[in-house]
Amino acid sequence: MARAFTFIHTADLHLDAPFAGIDAADPRIREALVDSTYCALDRIVSLAVERGVDFVLIAGDTYNSRDKSLRAQLRFKSACERLSSAGIPVFIAQGNHDPADGWTANLTFPQSVRYFATDAVERIEVLDPESGELLCALYGRGYAIGPTKLNLARGFKRETADENALAVLHANVGGQEGYESYAPCTMDDLRAAGMDYWALGHIHKPSELSDSPRVRYAGSPQGLNPKEDGPHGCWVVTMERGAILAEEFVETSCVRWARTTLDISGLDSLEAVHAAIREQCSVARAEACGRPSVLRLELSGRTEAHAELARGASLFELVTELRDEQMVESPWLWVDRVRDATRGVLDIEFLAGVEDFTGDLVRIAAEAIRDPELSSALLAEALAGVDSAVGAKERDAASLIEQARDVCLDRLIGGEDR
């Protein structure tokens, strides 16, 4: 009878991943972000060594082969060597970002690093290095040539003699939105395999799909963009005879992403807005549990301060001042984009009934919003030039026209120049 064993389940490290959607103007935030995925990897390795786990499972997307990052592969190799020195083997099922035929730097990894086969589900026995007894059987399959739409989960089948059976796969279970439907499968597919634990990758938000069998997404150990807010880390699981004795999600991210919408209705000055954002920064800093964090804000609501926010560089100056304030605190907090989605205190319905320029404007805008052809024509007329030069973007025409309308009204009604 095998003894209890402990393992770490991680995935989607995306080492050296290109961050998206952040205006990291400050060198400190840049440095922290450039190093954050490695920092998370180091924390996982340290955690494995400190806890003395029996092995580490990586469910795909260790790095982006497409990015051809030498540093990513070298740092991953170093991490594996640290684990190998501690006698901790690593089992990897490759994902869509690091398929078997992806670019590699031809590095030599320690023998304790094992990649699952990519042509079929491979069963690997994990033995107790001291007694030689079988601890558990690992089942896994990696991606051979990048994204796959095959249901790889159906190839998993537990051998009846296995006392402990774990599966490692990079897949989208249940067609989760916001993620490509690679290796699509259902919970029924997973249950049919008869595994004790499913170590999944691909979904960057850590999640618990099922407790029987235990199905977990580790999520990315470090949030990779403002949308990946909240805690990110890995699972530390202890099993014995197919049962979970202990399970813990340990946060490993080195920079915490946070995003929130701040309703500033009722605030009528930039000072009040400033104070409200500062308070939100405090909340985000507290939630980061001592980590540096990046906060993305959207200001919403109809407010007297809208005109001030919309005027010239007011918002930019406000954000700059907030950044200066927040970056000197410890841990630092980077106020990323503050999106002004506020609206002025305009009675659009009233204006729509007024027979003057503003009424004309409101009505013309409304007509364009109602009629897709008109809105397309309006956007094409306004943006064809920039789109051809900079690149076309998907836009919410109605929202854009509303914003443009409000800008016009703000200036027409609230402007100073006559």
Added chain:
Amino acid sequence: MRLSRIIAERFGSLRSATLGPLGDGLTVVLGPNEAGKTSFTTLVRYVLYGYPTKRDAEPDYECDAGKRLGRLVFSDGDSQWALERAEGTHGGPLAISTLAGPDRPELLSEVTRGVSRDSFRVVFGFGLDEMVQIETGRGAGMDILSKLYAAKVGLEVSPSDVRAGLESEASELWRPSGRNPELNALKAKITEVKRQIADLESQASKFAQDQQRLAELDDQLEAARADREAATLRAQELGAAAQKLVDLETRVFEATEQAHLAREEIAQDDQKRAELVIDERLLAVAAELGEVLGESSGFRERLRRSGEQELEMSSLRARAALKLAEAGVGSPEADAADMGPETTAGVERWKTRLVGLESQAAMSRRAADTAKDALEPAWLESDKARRATSGSRLWAPGALMVALGLVIVAVAGVAADLLQAVLGLLVTGTGVALLVRVLRPQTTAPGALSREQVSGTAGAAELAAKRDAAELQQALDEWRTWLSIRGLGHAGEDPTAASLLLGSLKEYRALVADANRIAAARDQELAACAAYRAQLASLTEHVAPALSRLAFEDIPAQAARLSQDLEVARAADLTHRELNTRIANHESVAAQADARLALATEDRLSLLDRVGLGASDALLVATEAAAAKELARAATVAFDKIATDHTALATRLDSEGRDNAMATLRLELAVLDERRDFALERYAVLAVAETLMARTQSFTEQARQPQVVRRASELFESITEGRYVSVSVPSDGGEFIVFDPDSRPRPSSELSTGTAQQLYLALRIALIETLDEVGPGLPVLMDDVLVNFDPERKRGAAKAIRHLAAHRQVVLFTCHPETARLMQEVAPDHSQLTLDRC
């Protein structure tokens, strides 16, 4: 509310002037040139909107007398207020004062509401210079029509300005062929960063190739290392072989020479050995004889000692005889006497005892004699004492001590203890002394000894003396008996003599014993000498047959001769054996040389065979070794080059692998993308807003502006007396167009100056008529604007002005009296003021 007076202080030529009162409707101000008409018009603008700065390119109307100051007095019913502005910074300070009625602190904004400085200058307070600006200003940000329309409908800013602002802001974000706008710059940066990333990706792709190249270099390095080691080994092998070959050839030569020399030595030594004569008989016993001869000195020593012992023995025996004679004792008695330790001790005891007894006897005698001598005086003293006293207290102790002393003496005598005897005598004497003292006072004291007591003491002393004498005699008898028993009877009674005799006899016996011992030793020496001679004789009977009969004294000489012969024989034997050894050694050397020669020859052939050079000689091998060394050097150079390449490549790859430039660039790209998206978002809003504004403006111009244009057309038709029937104001800022009754268009640029000014006046009047609450307190100040009109059109214009004055206060400045008169005709109820030349 209306402007009732204009007061100028130090304003250009107007040092201190007041214009007023102004009428509610039309006021015609007639004044010659340089009367200050234009100055008043301008002053109103400066008071309302501030004095211009140098950059504003407006006439300054400065005055040498001091700071400029203007005051406008407004009236509303019975109330009056003054707006006063003195020259100063930021347009100069404005003061609002109430001359009558309630305060109106917001008077200025009430008066000018919705009318900007430019609008006032172009529309409300204008002269000929400003007439055309209603058209030309549209292209320079002064779309006065639009502005005033916006003001009319309650907009804070004109649509044209909003649109221009949007356009301006958008152009700061992006321009089609710009470089500096944010999006243009970001696009360029993104392109550059992408290029850098592509370069790095290219490097990364090359990394794998370089890794392969590194692996190949690893193999090459290993091969080069093997080549280098093989070449070095070959060079070392040939170098060593060449050296070894030289050694071997040297060894062949040396071995040959050595064998030859050894054989010559053998021949010489063999000759010497044949010439040697050796006494074999003597050598046969050489060992034993050598040992015996080696003991000849011992023989001589023994012989010498035996002589000395003979002499000493004789001397001792003579001295013993002499000692015996001195003691007077024959040798038999001397030999028979007991001289053991008991005897010696007994003589001493006897000696002590007898001396003690003799001493005791003598003292007893003296004591008895003393007591006897003291008897007579005692008698006399006794008598005296008896008369004086019956006794003394010292009597008893004295008597007791005398008795005790005598007892001690007696015991000492028996024990022959001299010390004890002396002690006894001392006690006795003390007792006697005490008694004498007792007796002496008794002669004078009543307590003195009696005569009987003294007699008793004397008698006792005498008895003791006799007893001691007898005891002494008995001891002497015993002493003599004791001596006889020990054979010493002839020693006499004197214990000291006996003691001396005993000593002499002991000395005699010692001398005899020594003599006997030496005699025995001498005999042993002589026996040893005899044994030596016999041993020597037995060994040399064939060379010295008479030796056994030689006297001891001749033996040393004979032994010396034998020693010499033996030495000669041994030397010859040694030489023989040395020659044998030498010959054997030489033979061995020769054999070894032969062996070495054979071995060296074989090694040489083997070595040449091993290095693959067959029958070469050392010179050829050395040449080959030099060539191999050169090859080894070349292999080392090749290895070093590959190693250098390997190290450089490995270092570069290691450095590249640790470089975070890629990550930094990707983050930079993300930042730029984010900024681009953000800027694009803002641009999109601005661009769509600007488009919305454009569309709305277009719609408005078509749907709403015709009201103004229609009124302008009516006025223009009236002024031109039907020459032109309509006016068009293009919304795109284009040139005004007028149409004749046949709808033939004519752009303003083709109109005469006067006609164009009539068009501009018509537009102003039409516009002002529609403004209602825009600039409600502002008068319309016209500075000789009719000067270029012909009389007919001037009349038409006057009528239009009269019509305007029905809605808004109008002040018409003119320097032409006919114009004043015309206005009088057209509007007889107007106010008229005159100005004199300044």
